[in-house]
Amino acid sequence: MKIIYFAWLREKAGVNEEDVTPPAGVTDVAGLIEWLKEQSPGHAAALADPAVVRIAVNQEYATLEDPVGPDDEVALFPPVTGG
Amino acid sequence: MKIIYFAWLREKAGVNEEDVTPPAGVTDVAGLIEWLKEQSPGHAAALADPAVVRIAVNQEYATLEDPVGPDDEVALFPPVTGG
Amino acid sequence: MIRVQREDFDPGAEMARLGGASHGVGGVCAFVGLVRDAAGEAEVRAMTLEHYPAMTEKALAAIEAEARQRWPLEDCLVIHRYGRLEPGERIVLVVTASAHRQAAFDACQFLIDWLKTKAPFWKQEETPEGAQWVEARDSDDAAAARWNGDPAAE
Amino acid sequence: MIRVQREDFDPGAEMARLGGASHGVGGVCAFVGLVRDAAGEAEVRAMTLEHYPAMTEKALAAIEAEARQRWPLEDCLVIHRYGRLEPGERIVLVVTASAHRQAAFDACQFLIDWLKTKAPFWKQEETPEGAQWVEARDSDDAAAARWNGDPAAE
Numbered sequence: 001m002k003i004i005y006f007a008w009l010r011e012k013a014g015v016n017e018e019d020v021t022p023p024a025g026v027t028d029v030a031g032l033i034e035w036l037k038e039q040s041p042g043h044a045a046a047l048a049d050p051a052v053v054r055i056a057v058n059q060e061y062a063t064l065e066d067p068v069g070p071d072d073e074v075a076l077f078p079p080v081t082g083g
Numbered sequence: 084m085k086i087i088y089f090a091w092l093r094e095k096a097g098v099n100e101e102d103v104t105p106p107a108g109v110t111d112v113a114g115l116i117e118w119l120k121e122q123s124p125g126h127a128a129a130l131a132d133p134a135v136v137r138i139a140v141n142q143e144y145a146t147l148e149d150p151v152g153p154d155d156e157v158a159l160f161p162p163v164t165g166g
Numbered sequence: 167m168i169r170v171q172r173e174d175f176d177p178g179a180e181m182a183r184l185g186g187a188s189h190g191v192g193g194v195c196a197f198v199g200l201v202r203d204a205a206g207e208a209e210v211r212a213m214t215l216e217h218y219p220a221m222t223e224k225a226l227a228a229i230e231a232e233a234r235q236r237w238p239l240e241d242c243l244v245i246h247r248y249g250r251l252e253p254g255e256r257i258v259l260v261v262t263a264s265a266h267r268q269a270a271f272d273a274c275q276f277l278i279d280w281l282k283t284k285a286p287f288w289k290q291e292e293t294p295e296g297a298q299w300v301e302a303r304d305s306d307d308a309a310a311a312r313w314n315g316d317p318a319a320e
Numbered sequence: 321m322i323r324v325q326r327e328d329f330d331p332g333a334e335m336a337r338l339g340g341a342s343h344g345v346g347g348v349c350a351f352v353g354l355v356r357d358a359a360g361e362a363e364v365r366a367m368t369l370e371h372y373p374a375m376t377e378k379a380l381a382a383i384e385a386e387a388r389q390r391w392p393l394e395d396c397l398v399i400h401r402y403g404r405l406e407p408g409e410r411i412v413l414v415v416t417a418s419a420h421r422q423a424a425f426d427a428c429q430f431l432i433d434w435l436k437t438k439a440p441f442w443k444q445e446e447t448p449e450g451a452q453w454v455e456a457r458d459s460d461d462a463a464a465a466r467w468n469g470d471p472a473a474e
Binding site: 007059 | 370372374375379392400412432435436437438443454455
């Protein structure tokens, strides 16, 4: 599974993107985020406040309840500020 | 008093602008229009339907009740269609 | 600034000018009105815009002042052409520049709504059936009426 | 049409292109967003726009399709830049062309409101106190939320 981080989530996580293999019990976005938080103090800091984490699965906005699998690209980022 | 006509009011009246001297009893826009209607069949046709006559006195929108005097410029025209 | 002229204008140059007025401008909104080749079912080959010069400049200056009073604009511009214009030609330009986009959008719409219902211009269209004066549209009156209340409430 | 690019763009040329698409276009509305030299009290020397390329083009194409479905547009265009930009530089352009002005204005505002709240871009500002990530604004969410209902009811 490919994880991509943007903006200050990227800076806090200390990684732009990474390939990860979560345990089989991780089947949705919520589970994935809980598992990622355990991977490093940087990950934990980046994902500490779920209210400011936005999620896209395969380039589409997703929610904590959406399923994720080994072939998915999951992006984690703060609220957008374009335009 | 100077009277100016625009668009189809001008065409119906048959005159672009004219200097007129209404009788002393003509003191407001309503009285002026009634008097102008008597000046020619063209004037009568141009001013037949008051609902589609717009009025400006000295280049400001005016109503039938507004006063008019000898030194005024009175413009009569249909609803505007600019923009 | 307002301009009433026979000649064409350059929307990109005017937008760049207003946008560059200061580095406090965050948004520039522009509207260009063009001559269409049809009015309802009728083919339009050209139109001629007549206006009331003594009143036009005075009225446009007044409405520009009102827009600047209602919204925090860094700058605003109205250019309206008169004379004979063919389909595809530009008729009118409104440009507004503000720190924030909503003020720019609202002021731009306010100005064009006002031009449609209050600026002393009249359009005559050349159609296969002859010259036709354009009739005012109720929808334009309705669009203009929405600005009569308190702008903060909209 | 959508474009995501590092280079600047020419609003006037794009407006002329969309306005000239057909003689059925009666109005062209454009919005240009510019880099300001201040954010609240802080001086901004430059900003850098980061984005998520794989998602950006997909998301912009989807919202353009939605605008075309909601309003009778003859054409519409969104250009969004990324990279480092200084105060006064253009960030984003939205242009809409329609037979009637209200559709052009509404679609243009819809697109910019959407870009502000959904397009995967992030701005980092260079200030005298260091680099600062721009925070999302509640007012942008409120602006975007007004399009969630039936557009005919607005």
